[in-house]
Amino acid sequence: MDFVETKRRSNVSRKLLLAAGITALFLFMLTKSPSTTASIKFSRHEPGVTHVLVTGGAGYIGSHAVLRLLKDSYRVTIVDNLSRGNMGAVKILQQLYPEPGRLQFIYADLGDASAVNRIFSQNAFDAVIHFAAVAYVGESTAEPLRYYHNITSNTLIIVKAMAAHGVKKLIYSSTCATYGEPEKMPITEDTPQVPINPYGKAKKMSEDIIFDLSKTSSDMAVMILRYFNVIGSDPEGRLGEAPRPELREQGRISGACFDAARGIIPGLKVRGTDYKTPDGTCVRDYIDVTDLIDAHVKALAHAKPGKVGIYNVGTGKGSSVKEFVEACKKATGVNIKVDYLSRRPGDYAEVYSDPSKIRSELNWTARYTNLEESLSIAWRWQKAHINGYNN
Numbered sequence: 001m002d003f004v005e006t007k008r009r010s011n012v013s014r015k016l017l018l019a020a021g022i023t024a025l026f027l028f029m030l031t032k033s034p035s036t037t038a039s040i041k042f043s044r045h046e047p048g049v050t051h052v053l054v055t056g057g058a059g060y061i062g063s064h065a066v067l068r069l070l071k072d073s074y075r076v077t078i079v080d081n082l083s084r085g086n087m088g089a090v091k092i093l094q095q096l097y098p099e100p101g102r103l104q105f106i107y108a109d110l111g112d113a114s115a116v117n118r119i120f121s122q123n124a125f126d127a128v129i130h131f132a133a134v135a136y137v138g139e140s141t142a143e144p145l146r147y148y149h150n151i152t153s154n155t156l157i158i159v160k161a162m163a164a165h166g167v168k169k170l171i172y173s174s175t176c177a178t179y180g181e182p183e184k185m186p187i188t189e190d191t192p193q194v195p196i197n198p199y200g201k202a203k204k205m206s207e208d209i210i211f212d213l214s215k216t217s218s219d220m221a222v223m224i225l226r227y228f229n230v231i232g233s234d235p236e237g238r239l240g241e242a243p244r245p246e247l248r249e250q251g252r253i254s255g256a257c258f259d260a261a262r263g264i265i266p267g268l269k270v271r272g273t274d275y276k277t278p279d280g281t282c283v284r285d286y287i288d289v290t291d292l293i294d295a296h297v298k299a300l301a302h303a304k305p306g307k308v309g310i311y312n313v314g315t316g317k318g319s320s321v322k323e324f325v326e327a328c329k330k331a332t333g334v335n336i337k338v339d340y341l342s343r344r345p346g347d348y349a350e351v352y353s354d355p356s357k358i359r360s361e362l363n364w365t366a367r368y369t370n371l372e373e374s375l376s377i378a379w380r381w382q383k384a385h386i387n388g389y390n391n
C-alpha cells in the first residue's frame with residue numbers, strides 16, 4: 001500500500017515538475033520573442049533613450065517628423081486613426097527602422113479617452129509631439145464642430161492623459177491661422193491672436209488649454225510651434241504629401257499645383273490680383289517640411305520644465321502666389337494653365353513671419369528657402385507616386 005502511494009506521489013511530482021519546466025520554457029520563449037522584447041522596450045523608460053509619442057505620425061508632417069526622430073535615435077510610438085494619414089508612410093518607416101524598440105504604430109482615435117489612457121498606461125513616454133488634427137481652413141468653416149472636437153477636445157484628452165501619467169514634455173503643432181488678419185507684418189509671437197475661422201480658433205483654444213495647464217505644474221515643459229505654409233518633402237524621396245483624393249479640393253497650393261501639372265485638374269485658379277502686394281497676388285511664407293521638423297527637434301532639446309516656449313516657424317520671407325506658380329512651373333517642367341479670378345472672401349493680402357525669436361533662442365533658421373528647389377524635391381516624389389502611397 002505504502003509503496004503504491006509513494007510511487008503515485010512521485011509520479012505526480014514528476015508531472016508537476018514537467019509542467020513547471022514547460023511553463024518556464026514557454027515564459028522564457030515569450031519574453032525572448034521579438035514582439036514581446038519590443039513591447040517591453042516601449043513600456044519601460046530606458047536611460048539614454050527618449051521615447052516620443054507622435055500623434056498623427058501617419059500624416060504628412062508627422063511622418064517626416066518620425067523619420068527624423070528615428071534617424072536621431074529616438075524611440076517612437078505613432079498613434080493615428082488613419083482618417084487622413086497613410087499606412088503606406090508608416091510601413092516605409094517600419095522598413096527603414098525594423099529593430100525592436102525603435103518604432104511602433106498604434107491605431108487609435110484620440111477622441112477615445114479610454115483608448116488614449118490605455119496607451120499612456122501601457123507605454124513609457126518621455127515626450128509627446130501632438131500633430132494629429134484636421135487641418136483645412138475651408139472645411140473648418142463648413143464643419144466647425146468637427147474642428148472643435150478633433151482639435152480642441154482631443155488636445156484636452158491628450159494633456160489630461162499626460163498629467164495623469166506623469167509625461168512632462170509637450171511639443172504642440174499650432175498655426176499662423178491663430179493670428180487671424182494682423183494689421184502689421186511681419187508676425188511676431190506678440191502679434192495679437194484674433195483667429196477668424198474655426199480652424200484657427202480651435203488651435204488657439206488648444207494653446208490656451210495647454211498654457212493654463214502648464215501654469216499648474218512647475219515641471220511641465222511645453223513648446224508651441226506656430227507653422228506658416230508648409231511645403232516640400234523628404235530630400236531622399238522616401239516620404240511625400242499624399243492627401244486623400246476627396247480632400248484635394250480643400251487642399252493647399254502645392255497640391256493643386258502638382259495636380260495641375262499631372263493633368264488631374266485642368267489648371268490653377270488664382271484668386272485675387274488686386275491686393276496691395278508687389279504683383280497684386282497674395283503673399284505667404286512657405287516653410288519647407290525638412291526645416292519645420294528640424295525646429296521640432298530643436299524644440300524637444302530646448303524644452304525646459306516650468307516654461308512654455310512659443311515660436312513662429314517660417315522663413316521670414318513672403319512669396320506671392322504668382323511667384324509660387326512660376327516656381328512650380330519650373331519645378332515640374334509643365335506650363336500649367338493659370339486662371340486669374342476675383343478675390344476669395346476672407347483671404348488676406350500678406351502673411352509672413354518674423355522668425356527672429358526661434359533663431360536667437362533655439363538656434364534655428366530655415367535652410368530650404370528656395371521655392372523651386374523645395375517644389376522640385378516634392379515633385380520628384382509626386383511623379384514617382386501617382387497614386388500616393390498606394391503605388
Ligand SMILES: NC(=O)c1ccc[n+]([C@@H]2O[C@H](COP(=O)([O-])OP(=O)(O)OC[C@H]3O[C@@H](n4cnc5c(N)ncnc54)[C@H](O)[C@@H]3O)[C@@H](O)[C@H]2O)c1
Binds near residue numbers: 083084086174
Ligand atoms: N500642413 C500645413 O501647412 C500646416 C500648417 C500649420 C499647421 N499645421 C498643423 O500640423 C499638423 C499636421 O498637419 P498635416 O498637414 O501633416 O496634416 P495631415 O492630415 O497630413 O496629418 C494629420 C494626421 O492626424 C491624424 N488624425 C486626425 N485626427 C485624428 C484623431 N482623432 N485620432 C488620431 N489621429 C488623427 C490623421 O489620420 C493624419 O495622419 C496639424 O496639427 C496641422 O494643424 C499644418
